[in-house]
Amino acid sequence: MKKRKLILIGIALILLYILFGVITDGNHKLMILLTLSSVFLITIYFLKNFDETKYKYCFFLIAPMLLLFTIAGFLGNDFSRTLQYLIFIPVSSLLAYGYLKKRYILIIPLALIAFYCIANYLFNTIFIFVSNKDAEKNINFPAITLLEHNKKRVYLKMDKIIVLDFWSTSCGICFEKFPDLEELHNKYKENNRVEIYAVNFPLKRDKFNTTIKILDSIGYKFKKVYAQSSSEIENKLHFNTFPHLIIIKDGKIRYDGMFETEKNTLIFSTEAEIDKLLKE
Template sequence: MKLKQFFLSIVIILLYTIFGTITYGDHSLMLIFTLSSVFMISLFIFKKVDKEEYFKYIGLLIVPFLSILLFISIGYSEYSRTILYLIFIPISSCLAYLYFKYRKIIIVLFSIALFYSVGYILFPNIFSFLQNRNAVVNKLLPNVTIIDENNKKVNLEKDKIIVLDFWSTSCAICFAKFPYLEKTFEKYQNNPKVEIYTVNVPLKNDDFVKTNKILDSIGYKFPKLYAKSSKEIKDSLNISSFPHLLILKNGQIRYDGTFIEDKTVIYNTESEIEKLLKE
């Protein structure tokens, strides 16, 4: 394989990695940047190579990256972050070909609108659906030990809707979600039927006193609770990745999934709380 062909086969992989780094893993932006890059590189290919080699060079551009995504998706049986790449990267190349052939600015405008919609509308909804399609449940809350900042056991009231946001000190996404949790807390803080807490799940080397001070130092007002044991949380609640959200009502787990702050996205947290309030 010639050097330029080898570079072409890895360029999307490299760009995807760069986009992931500069956006801190924001897949909405990563999708937009990746699809736009595929469009522009495909257009460059159509301009530079003979018509008979279009398929070969477009294949070199997109197949290696798509193969890696497909391999990861099948291996982990998890498509929530990859399915839109698998669908829309080939479409991006097709749109580039249409623009190359017909030179219509409407094709570029349509492509921009499509990439934006995929990133900011389709991705959050499909991600939430695939992550939370089994999140609405009605099962008994197991007996787990939750303590307050004074190391005293907390008994969660059964006559209220209780939102528990589980987090760990190593979870960057957890910290990014806290401002949105704070807004949710502020909305419901005067509602006597709703209580919202964060629940820290301790890591092996965590110090309880230091962990206790982390969120206070930032200034969040939502109440903070602490799990006594990460093993108990994993064994009893099957929670091993963070952030993770439970919504309880009458001692039953009614929602067991992720915290979704965007009100335009399915399974968003406020809509789940409102459903339970109306019951």
């Protein structure tokens, strides 16, 4: 009876996780903070009156969530984030078990502080590390055809550090990153060694004139160019997901990965990558 009740509570935790996704609009940092805190507090609440506290009871409570994330990890393409849920949810459960065994009230605030640190520092850093572990390179940059708004060809100056932020009109995150790109532009606009471009990747819905109007209406000052062919980008640069960042120095690709501007990121910050190349 206890096991069945705990599994039902675990299913309720899944519904709570889905609710967190809706409330936070898919913000992973807030979602993992709320999820870990909920697992911890709900485990304590429902197990505090059990005659005998065993970790197997805690496990039955989180088992439905672990099963959900395991399935999602195999079916989805974001396994690095899924894997972290599979690691940190049992950690949250173990902390709750520790409190139930020892009844040290200090465990509760310490656990909540730990969840905050996981959400704001460790979670995103691990995700970026897994996603960008092969991002730093030193290979030749192939010639690609880029156009200005008047369809005149743009020739990149290979004696500079060139930052290319590839985006498409169907990519919501790309638009969310534009203020960060503008911030980078403002920081380096007086540095004649750095040039920063937003490069439109022309998917079927990215009509040339419409894309120009979209960028003009937003009013950002960073340089804007347009790839002539999506197939050329895919064949020569080997990516088709966005936003995607490439940094070039002396005609060589030195960074090929995520456009990362998160302030709490401990590794692979775009600004840090540019500054590192400037110091070489």
